[in-house]
Structures are given as structure tokens and as C-alpha cells.
Amino acid sequence: MKKNKNSSLIKTRKLPFDKYALYNQAVQSPEDDVEFYLKCYKTIRKGKKPITLREDFCxxxxxxxxxVKLDKTHKSSGLDLDSEPMDYGRANYISALKPDQQDRIALIKKDVLSGNLPTADIAVAINFSYFLFKKREILKKYFDNVHQSLNHKGLFILDIFGGSQCYDAIEDKTKHKNFTYYWDQKNFDPVTSEADFGIHFRYKGKKYEDVFSYDWRMWSIPEVKELLQEVGFQDVQVYWEGTDRKGGGNGIFKQTQEGEACLSWIAYVVGIK
Ligand SMILES: C[S@@+](CC[C@H](N)C(=O)[O-])C[C@H]1O[C@@H](n2cnc3c(N)ncnc32)[C@H](O)[C@@H]1O
Structure with a gap:
């Protein structure tokens, strides 16, 4: 999860809260995510149903x-390099599934840059995890691995973010019932397009800095599209988020040929095999 020089320090740090539970509450929306993937596949593949999903950087x-909860035919695999979050997921998420759902899911310790990734109808890389690959040839290698692993008519779905605000050093805060979540954009280097981000939590009056930290390259939509096409995806579509009445994102993503110069935006890029 944390890919900076302090990672071992952060990992062994004793925290008075469950960092993965707070992360899940503040950052993730897996129920909405899977609904989007299913709809996207059925739309692009004209009603055909996907069965297998692979979650890279799971x-x-x-x-x-x-x-696996969405349909009794669904199967999934998750890949990650790090046993710690996967063990957490086995103990807290998978254990809460029904037995037949547990039988249809596997979390596997595997580098997505290694060959022979498990086959899938849909592969996803979510929460911008692939931003940790900073060199074009490395990102291309990953995309090539995904392309080779996808079944006939497979889709590769990635999320991506940007906007002028993500180049500013600012800290965004969101209050939750028992804690406050901070997304800290520490710096951005226009020469390398690299940026450092941190997730902090305030819990019971004390702020815990860099519970998660990220050392990323800010990839752009055209760069990602071009790389996907270079490794053989026949088409690449972009899904842009609509706006609510206050001008924020409404969580509804529609296919588009053009975006908007928003302060900050999130989009999906879909590679079609
Ligand atoms: C930002 S977390 C993403 C967690 C989750 N996908 C989510 O939606 O929040 C990134 C994860 O990628 C994993 N990771 C980093 N490099 C990887 C690699 N080469 N292969 C597989 N997993 C990797 C890390 O161990 C970490 O758990």
C-alpha cells in the first residue's frame, strides 16, 4: 500500500484504530464499482454476461x-504483492461472505508485472494503483500482461484522476462519524510529473499522519489510451463523471469523447480487447 522509504516504519507502527476499516469507509465504494463494471461490460458486449473478474493491486x-456477491455465477481473483492487506481481507471481508461465495474468490500473492496473470473477462486496476509505475516501458509491460490475460471479448477497466487542483499542494479533509479523513497532496514536479500524496486520519482528537502514502507518476488519459492501444487493445473508451447540483461529482459515469477543465476530476478508461 505504501511505497516510500518509510513504508516499513508505517507498517509496524501501532495505531489505535483499524487503518484498513477507516480506508475502506473513506476511500472505497466497491458495491458501486462492481455495478459499473457489469453495466459497462453488458453495454460494450451487447448483453453478454461476464463471469470472471480480476482485481489487480487488490x-x-x-x-x-x-x-461474487453480485451473481451466483461470478468468480473473482485478487492480486497483490503484500500479504498484510490480503490477510486483513481474508479475515474481515471474505470471512463475512456466504460459503458458496467464499468458494468463488481467491486472493493471490503475485506481482502484476510477472507473466501468466489469472485469466478474466474483466480486469480492474482501481484507486489509481498503477500510478506507482513511473516509467512508460514498465506501465506498458503491465498493460501487455493484462491484455494477454484477458479472455476473448475481455475488458480492462482503470480509474484515473486529474485537474488543475491536483497539482497544488493542498490538504482536503472529510469528516466521518468517528474520524476525519485527510487527502494530502504534498508536491508535484512538472519535470517528472511525479507527485507525493498522504492519507492522514484524526481519531479521538489526535492526527495520525501518513497512515498510507503514495509516490506516484500522474499519468494523463491520452498517455494511458496510447499505451493500451500499443499493447493491442482494439478500442479504448473514456467514461466521464457527471456533476451534481453543487458542481461536485455525482458518481454517474458516461462514455465521452471530451472532458471538461474541472479543478479535479475522476474518470474510467476502458480497454476493449
Ligand atoms: C493503493 S493500494 C490499492 C488498494 C485497493 N485496490 C483499493 O482500491 O483501494 C495499492 C496496492 O498495490 C499493491 N502493489 C504494489 N505493487 C504491486 C505489484 N507490482 N503487483 C501487485 N500488487 C502491487 C500494494 O501492495 C497495495 O496493496
Whole structure:
């Protein structure tokens, strides 16, 4: 989860709260995510039903769990390098599934850059995890692995974010019932397009800094599209989020040919095999 020089320090730090539970509450929306993937596949593949989903960089595998809950034919696999979040997911998310759902999910310790990724109808890379690959040839290698692993008519769904505000050093805060979540954009280097981000939590009056931290390259939509096409995806579509009455995102993503110069935006890029 944390890919900076302090990662071992952060990992062994004793915290008075469950960091994955707070992360899940503040950042993830796996129920909505899987609904979008299913709708997207059925729309693009004209009603055909996907069966298998692979969640790359799965952490605790929250998306894989929601996928098997959505339909009794669904199967999922989650890949991650790190046993800690996967063990957390097994103990907290998978254990809460019904036995037949548990039988249809597997979290596997595997580097997505290694070959022979498990086959799938849909592969997803969510919460911008692939931003940790900073070199074009490395990201291309990952995309190539995904392309090879997808079944006939498979889709690769990635999320991506940007906007002028994400280049500013600002800290955004959201209050939740028992804690406050902070998304801290620490810096951005226009020469390398690299940026550092941190997630902090305030819990029982004390702020815990860098519970999760990210050292990323800010990839753009055209860069991602071009790389997907280079590894063989026949088409690449972009899904842009609609706005609510206050001008914020409404969680509804529609296919588009053009975006808007928003302060901050999130979109999906879909590679079609
Ligand atoms: C930002 S977390 C994403 C967690 C989850 N996907 C989510 O939606 O919040 C990134 C995860 O990617 C994993 N990771 C980093 N490099 C990887 C690699 N080469 N192969 C597989 N997993 C990797 C990390 O261990 C970490 O759990």
C-alpha cells in the first residue's frame, strides 16, 4: 500500500484504530464499482454476461468480494504483492461472505508485472494503483500482461484522476462519524510529473499522519489510451463523471469523447480487447 522509504516504519507502527476499516469507509465504494463494471461490460458486449473478474493491486480484495456477491455465477481473483492487506481481507471481508461465495474468490500473492496473470473477462486496476509505475516501458509491460490475460471479448477497466487542483499542494479533509479523513497532496514536479500524496486520519482528537502514502507518476488519459492501444487493445473508451447540483461529482459515469477543465476530476478508461 505504501511505497516510500518509510513504508516499513508505517507498517509496524501501532495505531489505535483499524487503518484498513477507516480506508475502506473513506476511500472505497466497491458495491458501486462492481455495478459499473457489469453495466459497462453488458453495454460494450451487447448483453453478454461476464463471469470472471480480476482485481489487480487488490489490497484487502473488497471489489473481488462484491463481485461474487453480485451473481451466483461470478468468480473473482485478487492480486497483490503484500500479504498484510490480503490477510486483513481474508479475515474481515471474505470471512463475512456466504460459503458458496467464499468458494468463488481467491486472493493471490503475485506481482502484476510477472507473466501468466489469472485469466478474466474483466480486469480492474482501481484507486489509481498503477500510478506507482513511473516509467512508460514498465506501465506498458503491465498493460501487455493484462491484455494477454484477458479472455476473448475481455475488458480492462482503470480509474484515473486529474485537474488543475491536483497539482497544488493542498490538504482536503472529510469528516466521518468517528474520524476525519485527510487527502494530502504534498508536491508535484512538472519535470517528472511525479507527485507525493498522504492519507492522514484524526481519531479521538489526535492526527495520525501518513497512515498510507503514495509516490506516484500522474499519468494523463491520452498517455494511458496510447499505451493500451500499443499493447493491442482494439478500442479504448473514456467514461466521464457527471456533476451534481453543487458542481461536485455525482458518481454517474458516461462514455465521452471530451472532458471538461474541472479543478479535479475522476474518470474510467476502458480497454476493449
Ligand atoms: C493503493 S493500494 C490499492 C488498494 C485497493 N485496490 C483499493 O482500491 O483501494 C495499492 C496496492 O498495490 C499493491 N502493489 C504494489 N505493487 C504491486 C505489484 N507490482 N503487483 C501487485 N500488487 C502491487 C500494494 O501492495 C497495495 O496493496
Amino acid at each position: 489490497g484487502g480484495g473488497a471489489i473481488s468480494c462484491e463481485w
